[in-house]
């Protein structure tokens with residue numbers, strides 16, 4: 342892949358965010374990695390989506406250093422870099438402030454697995470990492486956010502392949518996938534599931550968690566060998 346190829350991929354994936362209603366103004370960013378070159382292309386910071394073009398995507402290495410590009414890379418670049426460096430099978434990362442997922446993050450709550458829509462994609466509650474400590478905020482905040490995400494999965498005995506989405510307490514969601522398109526898909530799924538979970542709790546504050554048998558049934562119907570779903 343050339344730099345131009347990952348810039349195109351990052352551009353196309355970024356442009357999906359406003360189309361899917363996942364971002365307002367500049368509230369988010371997508372990156373696309375090229376593992377053979379050890380770099381990723383990421384949205385420039387603060388540039389509105391209607392002013393983006395593939396050549397504006399900034400090429401950055403897995404330490405977060407700009408390799409090519411005139412604009413400043415997203416302020417979340419170091420978080421993307423940490424995750425690419427430690428999770429060798431991912432090819433795309435998305436960060437948004439989509440309304441419902443962010444509301445759960447601000448509430449510092451995991452999203453409970455209430456129904457089969459959730460179970461079609463995940464067999465567990467969607468984790469919410471703890472808010473960043475004062476020390477982390479004053480230190481390498483974006484870099485530490487990457488570790489906060491990784492540690493929250495570890496605390497739940499989950500790998501980045503078991504689940505491709507997380508909330509960061511008081512902040513917002515991050516999703517990832519083998520490709521930037523899959524990471525965007527995961528972002529849209531997360532937002533939809535977050536909305537349904539909120540409505541479920543409003544309609545019935547005592548709504549039960551989905552039974553394990555139904556979680557397994559719905560997940561297994563969609564995944565496994567020869568499944569196109571979630572590729």
Ligand SMILES: O=C(CO)[C@@H](O)[C@@H](O)COP(=O)(O)O
Nearest residue numbers: 367368369370386387415416
């Ligand atoms: O988290 C935040 C803001 O709280 C950022 O992700 C969001 O504003 C997007 O920033 P960038 O324009 O990518 O630097």
